[in-house]
Amino acid sequence: MTMNQPLRIELPTPYAVGTVNCYLFTSPDPVLIDTGVRSDESRAALVAALARQGLASADLQRIIITHPHEDHCGLAGWLADHSQATVWIWEEGVDWLLHFPERLAERVAYYRDIFLPGTAMPVAMQTAVLTYFEQLKASYGPVPADRIRTFSLADTLCFGGLHWQILHMPGHAHHQTCFYQPDSRQLISADMLLHRAPTPVVENPPPGLPRQPGLPLFMQSLDVLEGLAIDSVYPGHGPIFHDPAEKIAQQRKRIERRKQHCLQALAEGHQTLVELTDHLYAQRAPALRFAGLWMIVGYLDLLQTEGRVQETEIDGVWHYVLTNNHPTS
Numbered sequence: 503m504t505m506n507q508p509l510r511i512e513l514p515t516p517y518a519v520g521t522v523n524c525y526l527f528t529s530p531d532p533v534l535i536d537t538g539v540r541s542d543e544s545r546a547a548l549v550a551a552l553a554r555q556g557l558a559s560a561d562l563q564r565i566i567i568t569h570p571h572e573d574h575c576g577l578a579g580w581l582a583d584h585s586q587a588t589v590w591i592w593e594e595g596v597d598w599l600l601h602f603p604e605r606l607a608e609r610v611a612y613y614r615d616i617f618l619p620g621t622a623m624p625v626a627m628q629t630a631v632l633t634y635f636e637q638l639k640a641s642y643g644p645v646p647a648d649r650i651r652t653f654s655l656a657d658t659l660c661f662g663g664l665h666w667q668i669l670h671m672p673g674h675a676h677h678q679t680c681f682y683q684p685d686s687r688q689l690i691s692a693d694m695l696l697h698r699a700p701t702p703v704v705e706n707p708p709p710g711l712p713r714q715p716g717l718p719l720f721m722q723s724l725d726v727l728e729g730l731a732i733d734s735v736y737p738g739h740g741p742i743f744h745d746p747a748e749k750i751a752q753q754r755k756r757i758e759r760r761k762q763h764c765l766q767a768l769a770e771g772h773q774t775l776v777e778l779t780d781h782l783y784a785q786r787a788p789a790l791r792f793a794g795l796w797m798i799v800g801y802l803d804l805l806q807t808e809g810r811v812q813e814t815e816i817d818g819v820w821h822y823v824l825t826n827n828h829p830t831s
């Protein structure tokens with residue numbers, strides 16, 4: 503068995519997440535998994551990392567995207583423009599590569615009209631969040647449609663001389679795929695399995711459907727990963743690691759603990775998302791509480807799935823109360 507391992511390339515982003523990883527397989531042909539954001543700094547760092555392997559961007563044969571977030575696919579357009587590479591993505595996520603600004607505009611509209619008003623967040627903070635989303639546009643460059651290739655979940659991808667299974671791993675992003683290689687027990691884990699649990703990003707639901715509950719889906723994705731034999735994890739952020747079972751156990755424990763905190767806060771009468779976030783993330787500066795709010799939505803989604811919490815909408819604002827099915831601890 504050829505044991506071909508990817509090279510981790512760490513690239514800067516302008517976001518709170520810090521750096522993002524892409525992974526390079528140099529043989530049999532140069533293949534890059536994810537690309538980093540579109541920025542001068544990120545491009546320079548990637549070009550330098552390729553050069554250290556004796557490669558130029560023009561040598562890349564394929565670029566494979568784990569999920570269409572700007573820190574993972576932002577530079578794909580530039581790379582396609584400077585190589586003959588094809589750009590591969592799961593068929594359900596391809597629309598984001600083709601129409602990133604339009605899809606982002608839909609998400610912004612959902613946040614502006616429904617989600618942010620529903621949180622009861624102060625208007626100035628709503629504006630700040632919308633501005634943040636708007637500026638993500640600059641971190642993505644369009645990929646020419648004729649260079650894009652799609653894969654389905656039933657396909658197998660061949661790179662690094664190995665056959666990789668494609669896993670749909672919703673939770674952080676609906677359109678997220680991880681790549682698993684059973685013989686060498688390697689997992690390219692995107693933003694699914696990280697050193698700490700990823701944020702369950704609130705996404706605008708498809709027309710006519712309810713919003714997808716991110717954290718419950720993440721827990722299901724964890725269940726799937728727990729059933730696999732994995733020795734090496736190549737995460738979307740942070741160093742490569744080799745103890746996925748411990749990481750998963752820690753994350754489950756922390757989520758359970760924070761879910762209990764959420765139940766307590768509800769028992770004390772905090773009812774709206776902004777009240778719960780201010781209470782449970784009081785130690786964080788208000789401007790930095792937004793990722794916390796996504797987590798709270800996640801805990802409430804879990805508690806609703808378990809039948810312990812009920813959501814009601816009052817004048818466009820969501821209120822959460824304990825059901826009397828269960829004791830609070």
Ligand SMILES: [Zn+2]
Binds near residue numbers: 569675693
């Ligand atoms: Zn992501």
